[in-house]
Amino acid sequence: MSIPAESLDLGHPKTQYTIKTNSVSYGVSSTYCKFGWICQKKVNPTLKKQILKDVTCEVKPGEMTVVAGPSGAGKTTLLEILAGVIPPCRVSGQVVVNDRSMNPTIFRRVSGYVTQEDLLFPLLTVEETLLYSALFRLHGGLDKAKTRVQELLVELGLCHVAGARIGGGTHRGISGGEKRRVSIGVDLVHDPAVLLMDEPTSGLDSAAALQVMSMLKSMAKDHGKTIVLTIHQPGFRILELIDQVVLLVDGTVVHQGSLHHLGQRLKFAGHSIPRQVNVLEFSIDMIESLITDVESETGFRNITSSAEGEVSSSSRFCSVLFDFGSIQLCLTFPLYVRIVFRITFIIFTGY
DSSP, X not given: OOOOOOOOOTTSOOOOOOEEEEEEEEEEESOOOTTHHHHOOOOOTTOEEEEEEEEEEEEOTTXXXXXXXXXXXXXXXHHHHHHTSSOGGGSEEEEEETTEEOOHHHHTTSEEEEOSSOOOOTXXXXXXXXXXXXXHHOSSHHHHHHHHHHHHHHHXXXXXXXXXXXXXXXXXXXXXXXXXXXXXXXXXXXXXXXEXXXXXXXXXXXXXXXXXXXXXXXXXXXXXXXXXXXXXXXXXXXXXXXOEEEEEETTEEEEEEOHHHHHHHHHHTXXXXXXXXXXXXXXXXXXXXXXXXXXXXXXXXXXXXXXXXXXXXXXXXXXXXXXXXXXXXXXXXXXXXXXXXXXXXXXXXXX
């Protein structure tokens, strides 16, 4: 359980937080010995699987930032680093909060982290669940906790199910969308300035997912909260609520910015986005196919590093852009090198 928050005063403006990662890399040991104290097996600490590789990104207050990418891209790991669940001492690079190195203990007092699973007691009511969380996290006793719970029930739209049990398994209870909002409420009782969530729309129908995302967007816009979440397959209406996207592939950032900029980059690289597919889903599908092509050394890397044709050091998809008046030619850097060597060979040998 998090350290109890200071006395809550919702009438005063709260400090807003900007979180940055500078060249953050994180790896885990690929082999381990579960009973090393018995068998005395030595594990080579150098054998590590890299989960994140040189990740640089920034999340700002008043915005809803989405970390997206295919399965295994490192989305949850990056979220745990931003939340301080994985402490900065275990990663290479730097995690900065308001231009200062992150102190996980202090950061947890002003932030909330919601996991993908709804870890709730099925026999407690919605109001009881929020009340227990408030009693653990807030100073001021029972009266202050009850007041905060009533405010949360209104903010989360849960007044109509306040007395209903959570349910689960054989015990029938509230709906999936309502459970998700209760899970968010558990980490909202101390009114955190930063809220981080792992796939808050997972397992929800489109209507419930939109309701949850609209609520989060309102928190970011109206209260200046810094909201970061991972997401897998957002719908068109959910995309309209997103301010910034951090697109991960194999632990590397290939895009950070607005969805509009992402769409422009794809069009600039020659891709036509089908009307029935949203830009984020299309970019994830295209990146997966490009990775397959790169691994088999038969494909083109058709994503430019920026709209101006710069080569980004943080992206694994580098290309060279040539402008011949009305004709633009986009070549990947390895292909460009092979063409140059081939032309040089023909000039000097005649073959």
